[in-house]
Amino acid sequence: MHSTSILGFFGGLLLSLPTAYAGFSSSSSTNVAVYWGQNSYGQGTGSLAQQRLSYYCANSDFNIIPLAFLITIADPSLNFANAGNNCTAISGSNLFSCPQLEEDIATCQSTYGKTILLSVGGSTYTEGGFSTSAAAVSAATNIWSIFGPNTGANVPRPFGDSVIDGFDFDFESTVSNMPAFANQLRSLMTTSTASTGKQYLLTAAPQCPYPDSADNPMLAGTVSFDAIWVQFYNNYCGLNSYVSGTTTQNNFNFATWDNWAKTVSLNPNVKVFLGIPGNTGAAGSGYESGSTLASIIAYSKTFSSFGGVMIWDMSQVYANSGFLASVASDLGQAAATTTTGTVVKTTTTATTLSTVTTKSSTTTTTSSAVSTTTGTVNQWNQCGGEGWTGGTVCVAPYVCTYLSVWYSQCE
Template structure:
């Protein structure tokens, strides 16, 4: 992945938290299972892909949850903390003496993404422990790590609400402005007030509710007609992006997903041109 117009690549999904379970769709075709842990995939090709992309300056985050996740989070705060430590040993920096199985081998991801689409419990304790582990690693000389989220656009988000309501410090959030009434398709060009498209509401969240006052918001859009309801292109999309750029928290555009994007020739260029 050498495309200079792409900065962040979320890998989807970690769809089980305790114990860790992964489903990478067809990207998992070259993975095998660990003999000592047959529920977890060993993915040397993805390991090499991560290293290649990071060498080209790309940020790689692992998305947790997804539409098929039904675990509900954790039964207690202690269980959430334990799970955070396990995931850190599994996907974070290699730890001397650890016997954790590592799907990506020696590759180290740059962070974790909250992409839960149903109610979850104790995710604040989980995120706070992840943040502590990340900051300790960075203070010891490692790279910077990120915690991100991909809430749906209705506010407040029902699945990640407690974490987003000041419980967890997020570095950036990639809001899904699709499959909902508040998606990009609801934007009215030239209107003095937007009644459905709610970037203004999320910018207010960033300024007044987010634990991290410097959090950035990415405008999440479908990358093709088959990627989600509300696909928008051309001048209509350019208008949405131009409008969103007025907000201090705006940080760019997220597209779902990579396969849909590359099947839609020229779309990435449209987005980049609109971003200016």
């Protein structure tokens, strides 16, 4: 009995201190998360096509990588676009064995100190959650056995002995009984930490309109998140609605999310990230760069909950030379000094000739075809694969060529 009291005291003390989870630091405002897995820039070959995970990990401009996506939960399946070419089917399941990714996760964690999360959802997620909370708990236990520490259980393990650093939730439509799923994962992670010392994260990626329609049941003080990365694009409250030089914003609502962190969040120390597109084609609206983005970051840093920047996605930002380095540099600058007052800024939703990928206007990140004005898909771009909802007809004379169950491209 006395031991339990002492452990409880020190446990409470530890919870009150800033915690470092591999690359992520809860005491830092310079964290950068970049999604990997969807090859959203759309190139099938060459340096601008999505590369293996370890290709990016030596870059010190970011420290967190959510792997996108686990697209079904009840009967688990993954979609990592062209990275699936290096995986083989696991008999009796919808999962694949990915030894290259197993190796890369371990390398990114141990050699480069990256936090590697598995993002659940994406725009092709259609299960709608769970029929009961008991079903949600059971599913979470199964997901943990597949992606958590290897206990020798007879389950498929796409990442082999490698263990991710936690889970990210990225839903774009209403899901049922998700708090029960998230809390069971949190409980399993906490138990594992107690025995191994390895820390785990739980994060979410809501859209900027508050409250977020898809994630609100989890965000309404029911689930303890370590961080959320709010998608400030494809909405009226996106980066393009920010007005420089004033503390009172009419539409850009980082202040609203800061208030959520302090008054609603189950974890009062949760960090709020500024979610941004990594390139002009990474979102339908909301891409900003240069001094405008620097000003937005400086403003966001004035809020105590600010934890850094999230970028969608790796292939987009690597095709946008200098952008990632400029974000890292902007995060190192001092917070903004602004004046008081309300300025109304009228914005027009931007359109692009072809939307490569978006975290959709309702909640998440995923890819759509890189198409021409006729709706056909250009050479080297994705035209098929499990969960693919974009274009499937290639520009002549190219044909949609099967490369793996996850990925086909126009060749």
